[in-house]
Amino acid sequence: MAVLAMAMHLLTLLLHESLPASLLSQAITGEPEFAIVVCRDKNGSEKDATGFQRQLRQISVLLKSAASLTSETLIFNIVADSYATYETVTNLTASWPAAYRQRVVFDDFKEVFFPPGTKKLRNLFRPCAIGKLFLAQTFEDKDAMVFLDTDTLFLMPPENLWRKVYEFNPHQVIGIAPCLYMCGPMFKKFPLYGSSGLNTGVLVMNLTRVRAFEGGWTENIIPIMEEYKTKLKLADQDILNILFSNETTAKHLYELGCEWNYRERLCSMGSSKCKRAQQLGVGLLHGAALTFVNGREKKFQAVFDEWEQHQLGESEETLLARLRTTLRGQKRSRGCSRLPFIDKMLLQGLENTLRGRH
Ligand SMILES: *[C@@H]1O[C@H](CO)[C@@H](O)[C@H](O)[C@H]1NC(C)=O
Ligand SMILES: *[C@@H]1O[C@H](CO)[C@@H](O)[C@H](O)[C@H]1NC(C)=O
Ligand SMILES: *[C@@H]1O[C@H](CO)[C@@H](O)[C@H](O)[C@H]1NC(C)=O
Ligand SMILES: *[C@@H]1O[C@H](CO)[C@@H](O)[C@H](O)[C@H]1NC(C)=O
Numbered sequence: 001m002a003v004l005a006m007a008m009h010l011l012t013l014l015l016h017e018s019l020p021a022s023l024l025s026q027a028i029t030g031e032p033e034f035a036i037v038v039c040r041d042k043n044g045s046e047k048d049a050t051g052f053q054r055q056l057r058q059i060s061v062l063l064k065s066a067a068s069l070t071s072e073t074l075i076f077n078i079v080a081d082s083y084a085t086y087e088t089v090t091n092l093t094a095s096w097p098a099a100y101r102q103r104v105v106f107d108d109f110k111e112v113f114f115p116p117g118t119k120k121l122r123n124l125f126r127p128c129a130i131g132k133l134f135l136a137q138t139f140e141d142k143d144a145m146v147f148l149d150t151d152t153l154f155l156m157p158p159e160n161l162w163r164k165v166y167e168f169n170p171h172q173v174i175g176i177a178p179c180l181y182m183c184g185p186m187f188k189k190f191p192l193y194g195s196s197g198l199n200t201g202v203l204v205m206n207l208t209r210v211r212a213f214e215g216g217w218t219e220n221i222i223p224i225m226e227e228y229k230t231k232l233k234l235a236d237q238d239i240l241n242i243l244f245s246n247e248t249t250a251k252h253l254y255e256l257g258c259e260w261n262y263r264e265r266l267c268s269m270g271s272s273k274c275k276r277a278q279q280l281g282v283g284l285l286h287g288a289a290l291t292f293v294n295g296r297e298k299k300f301q302a303v304f305d306e307w308e309q310h311q312l313g314e315s316e317e318t319l320l321a322r323l324r325t326t327l328r329g330q331k332r333s334r335g336c337s338r339l340p341f342i343d344k345m346l347l348q349g350l351e352n353t354l355r356g357r358h
Pocket of ligand 2: 091094
C-alpha cells in the first residue's frame with residue numbers, strides 16, 4: 001500500500017504542470033493554509049492608531065482578493081499580539097455575503113510566539129516582525145502553510161501559490177522569492193542568499209521540515225541574531241538571508257517565482273526585473289514600504305484602490321473592467337508606469353482566472 005501511495009504521489013508530481021487546476025486540487029488533499037501576523041504597537045500613539053487602521057484596510061483587501069479568486073476553502077491563521085486584535089481581524093469578513101465568507105475560514109487565535117532568547121528583538125523593524133520566523137513552533141500540529149505580509153493581495157488563485165509546497169524536493173524546507181534588485185551584496189553589511197538576496201514578504205513553508213531543520217531551526221536563528229544584532233535593519237528578511245547564505249543551508253531553500261511576490265522595486269526603475277511576471281502575469285502584488293497608499297506608484301495604488309472599493313457580490317468581471325479602465329487612464333511618466341506592458345502584467349492573472357471559470 002505504501003509503495004502504491006508513493007507511486008501515486010510521484011505520478012501526481014510528474015503530471016503537475018499539465019493537469020488542469022480542478023483535477024489537481026482533487027489529486028492533492030488538504031485545504032490551503034495561510035497565515036498573517038498582526039500586532040499593535042504597545043505605545044498606543046496616534047501614529048500607531050493610523051498605522052493599525054491602515055493595516056486593517058490592507059488585510060481586508062488581502063482577504064477580499066483571496067475569497068474572490070479562490071475556488072476552494074482557505075484556512076487563514078491569524079497570529080496576533082492579543083485576542084482583541086484577533087477579533088478585530090476576523091470580524092473584517094463579518095459583513096461579507098455568506099458565499100464569500102465561507103471561503104475564508106479562520107482558525108483559532110494564536111498568540112505570536114518568541115522562543116526564549118529572542119524577546120529583545122521582538123520589535124525590530126516593526127512590532128513582532130520576527131514572529132513569522134517561528135510559525136513552525138506556533139503551530140506545532142500543522143504540516144504546511146503560506147505566510148503573507150499584510151500588505152499583499154492576490155491577482156491569481158491563492159491555491160496556486162499554496163501548491164508550490166508540493167513542488168519541494170526532499171531537501172527543501174521553505175520557499176522564498178528572490179529580491180532581484182537593490183538588495184544584493186552591495187547594499188548589505190552581511191551575507192545574503194544567492195546573487196540578489198531574498199524578500200521575505202511571502203514564505204511557503206513545510207512546517208514539519210522547519211521543525212526538523214538540521215541543527216535546529218531556532219538554534220540556527222539565535223546565533224545569527226546575536227552576531228548581526230546591530231546590522232539587522234529588516235529583521236526577519238535579513239535573518240533569513242544570512243541563514244540561507246550558507247552553502248549547507250541554501251539547499252533547503254526553494255526559489256519561489258518572483259510573480260508571487262511582485263514589488264515596486266521590480267519595475268520602479270522603468271525596466272522589468274521579473275521576467276516571469278512579464279510572461280505569466282503577477283500572481284501576488286506586495287505593497288512593500290507603503291506602496292499601496294503613499295502615492296508613489298500609481299499602478300500599485302490603482303490595483304489596491306479598485307480592490308478596496310470592490311463590493312463582494314458584484315461580479316469580479318466588473319472589478320476587472322474598472323481596473324483596466326483606471327490603469328489605461330494613468331499617465332506613463334515615472335516609475336513602474338514606464339514599463340510598456342505593466343498594465344498587462346497586472347491584469348493577466350485576473351483575466352486568466354476569470355476566463356477559466358466559464
Ligand atoms: C514608543 O514610542 C517611542 C517614541 O515615539 C519610541 O522611541 C519607542 O521605540 C516606542 N516603543 C516601541 C515598543 O515601539
Ligand atoms: C464586527 O463587524 C460588524 C459588521 O461590520 C460590526 O457591526 C461590529 O461592530 C464588529 N464587531 C467588533 C467586535 O468589532
Ligand atoms: C512536509 O514534509 C514532511 C516531511 O518530509 C512530509 O511528510 C509532508 O508530506 C510535507 N508536506 C507537504 C504539504 O508537502
Ligand atoms: C554553514 O552551516 C553549517 C551547518 O549548520 C555549519 O556547520 C557551518 O559552520 C556554516 N558555515 C558558515 C560559513 O557559516
